[in-house]
Amino acid sequence: MEHLSLRQAVERFVPSGARVALEGFTHLIPFAAGHEIIRQQRRDLHLIRMTPDLIYDQMIGMGCAARLTFSWGGNPGVGSLHRLRDAVEHGWPRPLELDEHSHAGMAAAYCAGAARLPFGVLRGYVGADLVTVNPAIRSITCPYTGEELATVPAINPDVTILHAQRADRKGNVAIHGIVGAQREAALAATALVVTVEEIVDELPPAMNSVVLPHWLVSAVVHCPGGAYPSYAQGCYARDNSFYQQWDAIARDRASFTEWMERHVLARPDHKSFLASLGEAA
Amino acid sequence: MTGWTRDEMMTIAAARMLWDGCVCFVGIGLPSAACNLARLTYAPDIVLIYESGTIGTRPDVLPLSIGDGELAETAACVVPLPEIFSYYLQGGRVDVGFLGAAQIDRFGNLNSTVIGPYDAPHTRLPGAGGAPEIAAHARQTFVVMKASPRSFVSKLDFYTSAGFLGGGSAREATSARGGGPKAVVTDFGILTPAEDSRELTLTALFPDTTVEAARAAVGWQLALADELEILDPPTPNELATLRALNERTSEAHRRPVELPA
Numbered sequence: 001m002e003h004l005s006l007r008q009a010v011e012r013f014v015p016s017g018a019r020v021a022l023e024g025f026t027h028l029i030p031f032a033a034g035h036e037i038i039r040q041q042r043r044d045l046h047l048i049r050m051t052p053d054l055i056y057d058q059m060i061g062m063g064c065a066a067r068l069t070f071s072w073g074g075n076p077g078v079g080s081l082h083r084l085r086d087a088v089e090h091g092w093p094r095p096l097e098l099d100e101h102s103h104a105g106m107a108a109a110y111c112a113g114a115a116r117l118p119f120g121v122l123r124g125y126v127g128a129d130l131v132t133v134n135p136a137i138r139s140i141t142c143p144y145t146g147e148e149l150a151t152v153p154a155i156n157p158d159v160t161i162l163h164a165q166r167a168d169r170k171g172n173v174a175i176h177g178i179v180g181a182q183r184e185a186a187l188a189a190t191a192l193v194v195t196v197e198e199i200v201d202e203l204p205p206a207m208n209s210v211v212l213p214h215w216l217v218s219a220v221v222h223c224p225g226g227a228y229p230s231y232a233q234g235c236y237a238r239d240n241s242f243y244q245q246w247d248a249i250a251r252d253r254a255s256f257t258e259w260m261e262r263h264v265l266a267r268p269d270h271k272s273f274l275a276s277l278g279e280a281a
Numbered sequence: 282m283t284g285w286t287r288d289e290m291m292t293i294a295a296a297r298m299l300w301d302g303c304v305c306f307v308g309i310g311l312p313s314a315a316c317n318l319a320r321l322t323y324a325p326d327i328v329l330i331y332e333s334g335t336i337g338t339r340p341d342v343l344p345l346s347i348g349d350g351e352l353a354e355t356a357a358c359v360v361p362l363p364e365i366f367s368y369y370l371q372g373g374r375v376d377v378g379f380l381g382a383a384q385i386d387r388f389g390n391l392n393s394t395v396i397g398p399y400d401a402p403h404t405r406l407p408g409a410g411g412a413p414e415i416a417a418h419a420r421q422t423f424v425v426m427k428a429s430p431r432s433f434v435s436k437l438d439f440y441t442s443a444g445f446l447g448g449g450s451a452r453e454a455t456s457a458r459g460g461g462p463k464a465v466v467t468d469f470g471i472l473t474p475a476e477d478s479r480e481l482t483l484t485a486l487f488p489d490t491t492v493e494a495a496r497a498a499v500g501w502q503l504a505l506a507d508e509l510e511i512l513d514p515p516t517p518n519e520l521a522t523l524r525a526l527n528e529r530t531s532e533a534h535r536r537p538v539e540l541p542a
Binding site (some may be wrong): 077100104130229231233240242243 | 310332333334345346347348349350352353354361363366370371390394400402403404406410412414416417418440441442446452455456457458533534537539
C-alpha cells in the first residue's frame with residue numbers, strides 16, 4: 001500500500017486500454033478519479049460499473065471508453081445519460097461497444113470475480129432478450145437438480161477505484177452507508193485504488209461495516225469531496241439539484257464540451273474543480 | 282381541497298393495492314411515491330426495500346435516486362447489493378415488486394432497453410437494472426405506466442422483463458418463481474390478467490374517464506372485464522398526504538449541498 005496523489009495513482013494504475021471499474025452504487029462514486037482519468041486523456045478503456053451515472057457519461061463523452069459493461073444506464077430519477085446515448089445511437093465521439101447485464105447478473109459476475117471463479121450463476125434473465133444480444137450470458141444445467149440456470153462470466157477489472165469516508169495510515173479502508181457492490185469489485189480487481197475523505201491515525205472499531213484491509217489496497221489517495229456530486233454518508237449529501245442540471249448540460253455536444261473544458265480540463269485537480277462550480281460563468 | 286391530477290390518481294390507485302406488512306421492492310419515481318403514501322396512510326408497517334440495499338426504510342422525503350442518503354439513514358438495515366438480489370429477491374422474500382417501462386404488451390411483458398433494433402437503436406433507454414429478476418421472482422408485480430399507443434404496443438421492440446410471455450401457461454414453463462403481473466396501473470384505470478389467457482383486461486376505470494378513452498390509449502384491441510369497477514376518487518387524506526410528501530421532496534431536492542471545508 002502506498003499513499004499517492006490522485007495524479008500519480010492514475011498515471012500508475014490506469015493505462016489506456018485497461019479494464020477499469022469505478023464502483024459505488026449512487027453513494028461514494030469516485031468522481032475525482034474519473035475526472036483525473038479524463039485529464040490524463042486515457043483512451044480505449046473498458047469501463048465497468050453497474051450504473052454508469054454522470055461520471056461515465058462524462059468519460060464516454062470525452063472519448064475515454066471503447067467498451068462498457070453495465071446494468072442500468074440512466075440519470076437516476078431524471079432521465080437519460082445523453083452522452084452515453086449519443087455514443088450508442090450515433091457513435092459520438094466514438095463508437096461504444098456494450099456488454100449489458102441486469103443488476104442481478106452483474107452482481108453475480110462481481111461475486112464470481114471476487115471469489116476467482118470463472119462464472120457466476122443465477123436464476124435470472126427469464127424470457128429476456130439480453131440473452132440473445134449478449135453472447136456472454138449463457139446457461140448451465142444444475143448437476144444436482146437438472147434445472148437450467150443462467151451464467152455470467154466473472155468480472156475481474158485490472159483496477160477498481162473506490163471512494164470511501166476514511167482510511168488509516170496503514171491503508172485500512174472503512175466505508176459506511178450504502179455499500180453497493182464495492183467490496184466485490186475491490187476483491188475482484190488486480191489493483192485497488194481508494195480515494196478517501198479523511199486519513200486518520202486509527203480507525204474507530206467498525207463492526208460489520210465494510211473494511212478493506214490494507215494488504216488488499218494498492219494505493220490510498222487523500223481527496224476530500226472526491227465523490228461530489230454524489231455523496232459521502234456523514235460528510236456531505238448528494239447534490240440532487242446538480243444531477244437535475246446535468247440533463248441540460250449534457251443534452252448538447254457543445255454545451256457538454258464547454259462544461260468539461262471549463263470545469264475539468266482547465267483545472268489541475270479536484271479542489272480546483274470544486275471551486276470552479278461556484279464561479280460565475 | 283378539490284380537483285386531482287391523473288398522476289395523483291395513479292399514485293393513489295397503486296398505493297391502495299398495498300397492504301400493511303407487505304414486503305415491497307420499490308423503484309424510483311411513481312412507485313416510490315405510491316409505497317410511501319401507503320406507509321403514511323393505511324400501511325404503517327409496510328417494509329420498503331430499495332435495490333441499493335436499504336431494507337425497511339422510512340424516508341421523510343422521496344429519494345431522487347435509488348440510493349439517496351435519506352434511504353440509508355431511515356433504514357432498518359443496509360446490506361450489500363448482491364445480497365438484495367440473491368438472498369432477498371431470488372430467495373423469494375419479496376411480496377410485491379413495482380415495475381415501469383417504456384413499452385408493455387398485452388401479456389405484461391416489458392421493454393426498458395431500446396426502441397428500434399438493439400444494434401442500431403432509434404432510442405437507447407437506460408436498460409434492465411433490477412427489472413428482469415424483480416419480474417421473475419417477486420411474488421407478484423404491479424406495473425405502473427402512462428398509456429399511449431406508443432407505450433402500450435402489440436409487439437415490443439425488446440423483451441427486457443417477462444410478464445406472461447406468450448400468454449396462457451407459458452410463464453409456468455420457465456424458472457421464474459414469482460406469479461407475474463397482478464395489475465397494471467395506468468392513467469385511465471387498471472388492467473389485470475384474464476384467468477386463462479393471461480391477457481391484460483380492463484377491470485377498473487378512474488372516475489373521470491370512459492371505456493372509449495381507455496381503448497384509444499392502448500395499441501391493441503383492449504378486452505373488457507364483464508364487470509367494470511369505477512374507482513373511488515382520491516380521499517382528502519390521500520391527496521393531502523401525497524401533496525405534502527411531494528412538496529417536502531421538491532424543497533429538499535433544491536437544497537444546496539455544503540461540502541466540508
